[in-house]
Amino acid sequence: MSSTSSGRPVGARDRDSEGRARNARPRDGLGRPLPYDADGVPRQPEGVVRTPPETVAQAQALLDAGRPFHAHEVFEDAWKSGPAEERELWRGLAQMAVGLTHAARGNGTGGARLLRRGAQAVREWSADTGARRPHGLDTGGLLAWACRLAEAVENGSAGTVDAARQAPRLRGAA
Template sequence: MSDVSSGRNRDRDEEGRARNARPRDGLGRPLPYGAEGVARQPEGVVRTPEETVAEAQALLDAGRPFHAHEVFEDAWKSGPEEERGLWRALAQLAVGLTHAARGNTAGGARLLLRGATGLTTWRGATARPTPHGIDLTSLETWATTLAEKVEKQPPALDAATNAPRLHP
């Protein structure tokens, strides 16, 4: 569906919200209309924490951190208030890996560090080092180490090879 009332065409979803319908590659970059893309993650899916972690890990392992970010974002938006900081930080880690894999080293490193800080803050506030089996300490180390690597070693890195392990 398009919106032409503003004088320009905009893709819309079934509810009329602006949503780019262009296909996307594995790192979430828009491709030309008609190109073969990868399946997009449905938005607004409510999953259990265990389902969220399993689905996100599968996407990370497949080199699709942008799509893992969308899974974490669903948990962030639909989960209990006390866990929103956890899911937001995990989404930032996935987006940081996305940017690093796209070759945006500065943005990638910044988001990886922001996500690591979010995990540290959330863990400290809740005294929960392994919520839903997620090893936050190892993830913080992974993120800070990868941020340093990204800053020192442009260009883009392989997302699947550099994906984190959410469970020990």
């Protein structure tokens, strides 16, 4: 079997301590895999249970740093570990973060699609529960942000999307 420049056998899969497939390659700020010997940004640990305020604060810090892929992982943890009645909210926020990731990577079609899918999940969650600001989240502002960015990406007026500059404010204007 031949090897890559990092000494890894071609076709070898990264595994975690339980033997599950896990990509161990370093990643850039937008979550793109880098060569094994490259310096990447710190990855978010998976499966962390946080309180909703911790989730929102950590995700906002990552969004502000231009790391929406990593914010998506924080939302995904909340989606998977939170109460069943909130899963659509966290899933929608994760989709919005991935939509911003794709838009910033230059994938306008995928970015717009995920921004709209996430907005719909948040809209339906808010409508179903009647909650206007769950966990202090500005759901109305997030819906407007996602729809505006999706439209701008699709019609070309967004230009190159800067993930940090165009990140949403989860709790509204600072």
